[in-house]
Amino acid sequence: MRKTSRKLRLLAGGGTAALIAAGLSACGSTTTTSAASHAPITIGVSVSLTGDFSAEGKALEQGYNLWAADVNSHGGILGRKVQFKYLNDNSSTTQVATNYQDLITRDKVNIVFGPFSSLLTIPALTITDRYGYAFEAPAGGGPAVFAEKSPDFVFVQPTTVVNTMVSAAEWLASLPKSERPKTAAYAADQGPFNEPEIQKVESILQAHGIKTVYSKIYPAETTDYLPIALGIIHSKAQAVLLGTHVPSATAFVQAFVQQHYNPKALVFTSGPQSGTQFLNGIGGTRFANGLMVPAGWWYGASTYQNQQFVSQYLKKYGGTASEIPTTAAEAYSVGQVFQEAADHMHSINNAKLIKALHTYQFKTIQGPMKFNSIGAPNGQSFVLQWVGSKLEPVYPKTYAEAKPLFPKPNWP
């Protein structure tokens, strides 16, 4: 009995010592790094290279790598090169937490950048908060993320997820009453991205007298969108606003074309900006004419370093400017924000970075950004529309390069 309790005490003591050592080691990695060191700055990221978010994960990695290459070619940050340490999370909410734990305690990375999606950001944030790491997220601006009220977090996009479609709603509401659609249909997949966006836009349009004639949330694992499309068509809505990804956006357009259904306005949360992935699925740009999508970044924007980003992306990954994934641009912006924060503080100490992130305004390829105490950005998205064979910003006027096509031209 005595032996057992002694063993237990030893184990407890050993465990405590190990925990303290691990804690000190982790703290050390965040606090002892100084600008004087010339070792490369290691940035840890959990990235979804497989699973549901693999397409976005790949784009995320591209954006981060492109930024690192640009920074390193200009001498690095505070005289130090940057290098990434990636761990694949398979789009899993449990693996992403394990990955950030490993990156911080085992790999002792200096800095961490965010993964793709709100779904993965929340468990990641729990870990990074525990170790006091600044957490700059390229994606993950759903309401549930801000509900965490993390003091270490910033969401590096012009606006939060829930407000992304607001610009499109404002545009519809700004139309003269005689032209404004009288009815609207809404559908979105369940989850932290599209559902809150669509719900917000529905409440705005209802307040402007646009009657809801169809409003449904469908499971995220849906593969057959035709019955939902048929429900929308049956409602005869004059405006259709859909919370989508590439496969669902493609399926809805196909169904509407097949059924000869032409609403006056057709707006997607995501899809039409995805280049060939979307265009090949719907049969080319002639079927894209008039489709709308809100965005925080556009390849033609004259924002800070945007043209440099676009040309470097095309040089490294090929394709055309319209095919550059928005997620890559968002990841690149995360790097820009980190670099400016480090320059402001002359340090990559995480506590100092956190202070800088909530103090200064930052220049990014998505435009200028400033964050509030819980990391929410204070900017606004804009509306892109396929006009002929080009995707152009059409609203608000400050961003617009073309007049909105309204009503949407009929399918060819």
Added chain:
Amino acid sequence: MNVGLWETGIVTGILTGGVYALMASGLTLVFGVLEIINVAQGSLIIAGAYLSYVLQRYLHMNIFIGLILTMPFMFCVGYIIDRVFIRRMKVDRVMMSILVTFGVALVIEGLLTMIFSSGYVHLQSGAINASFPFGGMRVPYIYLYCFLMSLVILAALYVLLYRTAFGRALRATVQNRNAAQLIGIDVNRMSSITYGIGAALAAAGGMGYGAISSFNGNSQYDLISRVLVIIVLGGMGNVGGALIAALGMLVVEDVVAAVWSPSWSTLVFFIILAATLVIRPQGLFRAKEARQQ
């Protein structure tokens, strides 16, 4: 009650159900003969879809004609998978097969993502955006063509299984592997051929799926769960049961999604599945009943 939506839900459910039946037929056939749960079927379906994509994109081949090449190719892939992985499993085959075929699925997924990247693709055909009027709705030609293709292939499978000497040997293997071996049937060869047929059916099902949906290497996860549910409902190892279950499942899902709410469609289907399994734990049809056809 909205009659228009009911009608459209039934029509789209039947058309889509045909494609799912084709995807499920390979899985249920493999279970019947090899007595394994082939979790790799979803990734084989997606591999088949990508093969059709390659032929259509680079050789400008019609996706339906392309099946003349993709089905034999996938047959060979399936035959090799059985020889290399499945045949080696000697004990606890059902449980082991889940692990082994999941590994195979991950390898196939990894290869597809490496070769084609993780971007979504969609098969192209002149029929994709075209439709014709039918009972107050418009039926997309691509759905109709895929449905007809599924019926033709499933009919050919029926003839192969029930009207040929090979089919008799195969059904004997389904009934009793040991007895089949005793009467001189090469059970191992029969198993490899069956896995090959399952993969060939996946190629056709994948083409149908890719023609009506965008896909990437990860699309297998949504598919395999649905296809597994179909074969459980239809009766494991029963091809005819899979057809009926697929049609029933998709009709229920599409009607509920169109008339009521898409968020309830899957739930309603699972309630029906659970109720069916309580009354008939073996599914709607047993493999034995199928053998008596």
